[in-house]
Amino acid sequence: MRPEQNTPVISVENVSAGFPGQALLENISFTVSAGEIFVILGPSGCGKSTLLKTLIGLLPPLAGKIFINGNDIVSAKPQQRENILSSAGVTFQNNALFGSMTILENVMLPLEELTELPESACRQTAAMKLQLVGLTGFEHYLPAQLSGGMQKRAALARAMVLEPKILFLDEPSAGLDPTTSAQLDKLIHSLAGSNNIAFVIVTHELESVFALAERVIMLDKNARGIIAAGKPEQLQNDTANPAVWRFFNRKTETDPIPTTPSPAAGYKTQEQL
Amino acid sequence: MSRREMQTLNPFELERPPLAGSDQMVIRLSRRIDLSNAGAGWEKLKTLPLTPKEKTLVLEASDVQFCDTAGMGLLLALEQYGQRHGMQVQTRGLSAELETSYQRFDREALAEAVRSKHPSAGLCEQLGRTVCDITDDIHSQTSFIGQFLCGAIQFVERHKKIRWKDIFNLSELIGVNAVGITLLLGALFGLIMAFSSAMPLRQFGVEVYVSDLVAIALVRVLGPFITAVILAGRTGSSFAAEIGTMKINNELDALEVMGLNPVRFLVVPRVCVTILAAPLLTILFNLAGLAGSAVVITSMGFSISTYWSHVQSILSATDVWVGLFKSLVFGALVAWIGCLRGLQTKSGAGAVGISTTRAVVSGIVLIVLAEGVFSVLFYFLDI
Numbered sequence: 001m002r003p004e005q006n007t008p009v010i011s012v013e014n015v016s017a018g019f020p021g022q023a024l025l026e027n028i029s030f031t032v033s034a035g036e037i038f039v040i041l042g043p044s045g046c047g048k049s050t051l052l053k054t055l056i057g058l059l060p061p062l063a064g065k066i067f068i069n070g071n072d073i074v075s076a077k078p079q080q081r082e083n084i085l086s087s088a089g090v091t092f093q094n095n096a097l098f099g100s101m102t103i104l105e106n107v108m109l110p111l112e113e114l115t116e117l118p119e120s121a122c123r124q125t126a127a128m129k130l131q132l133v134g135l136t137g138f139e140h141y142l143p144a145q146l147s148g149g150m151q152k153r154a155a156l157a158r159a160m161v162l163e164p165k166i167l168f169l170d171e172p173s174a175g176l177d178p179t180t181s182a183q184l185d186k187l188i189h190s191l192a193g194s195n196n197i198a199f200v201i202v203t204h205e206l207e208s209v210f211a212l213a214e215r216v217i218m219l220d221k222n223a224r225g226i227i228a229a230g231k232p233e234q235l236q237n238d239t240a241n242p243a244v245w246r247f248f249n250r251k252t253e254t255d256p257i258p259t260t261p262s263p264a265a266g267y268k269t270q271e272q273l
Numbered sequence: 274m275s276r277r278e279m280q281t282l283n284p285f286e287l288e289r290p291p292l293a294g295s296d297q298m299v300i301r302l303s304r305r306i307d308l309s310n311a312g313a314g315w316e317k318l319k320t321l322p323l324t325p326k327e328k329t330l331v332l333e334a335s336d337v338q339f340c341d342t343a344g345m346g347l348l349l350a351l352e353q354y355g356q357r358h359g360m361q362v363q364t365r366g367l368s369a370e371l372e373t374s375y376q377r378f379d380r381e382a383l384a385e386a387v388r389s390k391h392p393s394a395g396l397c398e399q400l401g402r403t404v405c406d407i408t409d410d411i412h413s414q415t416s417f418i419g420q421f422l423c424g425a426i427q428f429v430e431r432h433k434k435i436r437w438k439d440i441f442n443l444s445e446l447i448g449v450n451a452v453g454i455t456l457l458l459g460a461l462f463g464l465i466m467a468f469s470s471a472m473p474l475r476q477f478g479v480e481v482y483v484s485d486l487v488a489i490a491l492v493r494v495l496g497p498f499i500t501a502v503i504l505a506g507r508t509g510s511s512f513a514a515e516i517g518t519m520k521i522n523n524e525l526d527a528l529e530v531m532g533l534n535p536v537r538f539l540v541v542p543r544v545c546v547t548i549l550a551a552p553l554l555t556i557l558f559n560l561a562g563l564a565g566s567a568v569v570i571t572s573m574g575f576s577i578s579t580y581w582s583h584v585q586s587i588l589s590a591t592d593v594w595v596g597l598f599k600s601l602v603f604g605a606l607v608a609w610i611g612c613l614r615g616l617q618t619k620s621g622a623g624a625v626g627i628s629t630t631r632a633v634v635s636g637i638v639l640i641v642l643a644e645g646v647f648s649v650l651f652y653f654l655d656i
Contacts (some may be wrong), residue, residue: 053526056530057529057530058526058529058530082532083532085530085532086532088530090526090527090530092523092526092527093523094522094523096522096523096524096526096527097524098519098524098527099518099519099522099524109531109533110531110533112434112436113434113531113532113533113538114531114532114533
């Protein structure tokens with residue numbers, strides 16, 4: 001753990017997420033430190049993306065508080081919330097690149113709209129970000145002309161262009177082949193290390209979890225909350241909670257669970273978090 | 274027919290006549306029960322005795338070598354037939370593998386799934402939902418006026434950030450690309466109106482006044498109206514489709530999390546450009562319409578100078594300004610509702626299509642309503 005990692009940049013306190021009258025998650029609490037790669041995982045439909053949308057202010061939480069860099073985004077007025085969230089970048093599962101703009105224009109957009117930089121400086125900065133994600137030479141391509149992995153990297157470049165301290169990534173390796181996925185994982189790892197960016201990644205790709213995560217929380221639909229938290233290697237050996245063990249070991253409900261508890265088991269309940 | 278062929282065609286045979294005194298009904302299943310013959314089996318189910326006297330139904334499955342899900346469904350139907358008539362059902366000779374597959378199905382859950390139907394709303398509920406939808410729509414349209422005004426103020430405040438490239442692209446899409454269809458429809462409308470009005474006017478020997486009629490109708494009412502309908506079909510629908518697709522692709526969410534107001538960024542430029550383009554297109558429509566009617570008038574033997582003097586004498590500057598003012602309002606309405614419908618797009622593949630349709634329908638309804646309001650207003654203002 002890097003020394004700067006002790007400062008929490010995100011603090012989530014007893015948050016309930018979902019839609020009015022239909023809470024998908026209740027009493028969610030966790031913190032994320034600067035430079036940390038934090039992974040939210042769980043099976044499909046457990047509310048991962050809903051939690052992410054709540055964290056980035058697209059969905060209001062049903063209860064609880066969310067602090068970004070010490071500022072509560074729940075009670076903040078819209079303008080204040082915009083300012084608080086400007087220290088965060090987001091990539092979406094389907095990249096959400098603007099189809100009518102080239103990759104360079106996509107990356108330049110936040111700079112042009114939210115800073116006072118002249119156009120040439122915006123162009124330069126955007127080109128540098130694209131180089132950082134390995135997309136030099138593709139600046140004038142439209143998103144539809146790029147492969148899935150390249151689009152993911154372009155979305156990452158756009159999310160990073162305002163030098164955020166936090167990056168939220170929704171399913172960054174979904175739909176990518178193993179090699180491209182591994183390249184993207186490597187890129188995320190290097191960015192977290194060199195730029196001290198806190199990454200909050202929503203995924204259910206186990207390879208990425210093991211490659212990236214310093215800490216994970218696992219959500220469950222039936223429990224409507226966090227059922228486990230810790231390092232992925234610990235949770236993989238956690239036979240005390242069958243749902244967690246099966247998820248990390250890609251087992252079905254009919255597969256037997258080893259009876260000998262692993263010494264590495266690191267399961268924590270919601271109360272212990 | 275050989276036994277083999279029969280077994281291929283018939284998924285089962287009822288062994289008849291039953292042995293004297295036997296209380297067993299035996300159904301012999303064929304070697305293969307699958308999608309190809311299960312349908313025949315379901316038909317055959319109807320021919321089984323309606324009031325069987327036997328106490329036990331035996332499904333003799335020792336010949337069965339292959340049975341897919343459709344086949345399993347038929348076995349379950351046979352089982353249900355027996356249970357319905359109070360018979361004890363026995364399955365004999367089913368291989369261990371097929372037996373495992375067969376027993377995997379939860380009978381009660383299946384029966385419930387087959388029985389249950391998608392809940393359909395009653396008349397009262399449908400009526401209530403329709404009223405709620407209309408109320409919600411009025412609410413969202415009203416709140417969108419506020420959002421639009423806020424976005425417009427931000428747009429003006431941040432005039433240095435106006436993306437002129439986007440504005441020029443939009444101008445080309447909305448204005449330049451619509452010139453052809455506008456001129457064509459304008460000319461055809463002029464022709465049609467002139468011909469249609471010439472026939473009754475000829476009866477009174479005043480066909481020269483066709484030019485007066487066409488000119489005043491085109492410039493005051495039909496020009497702005499038809500141009501707005503063209504805009505609703507071309508531009509309103511395209512706005513709804515474009516913004517709707519952006520919403521489905523999370524592009525609007527991306528704008529929001531970047532701190533960019535989608536209304537300022539997407540809606541205000543579109544509405545502004547349409548407001549500018551609508552009067553220009555209306556002028557072109559009117560000119561094309563006048564040209565079309567001029568063709569008809571000259572074909573009736575009148576000179577072009579006669580035609581033009583009639584047009585000049587009937588039209589005042591007020592008529593021209595009234596028409597252009599209307600087109601400006603119509604343009605704003607069409608663009609505004611197109612963008613709103615786009616922003617209201619829900620998820621799913623069909624949602625963009627629904628938004629597009631709603632944009633065109635709502636656009637035309639708003640144009641007609643506005644035309645009605647203008648007619649009454651100008652009548653009382655004596656304009």
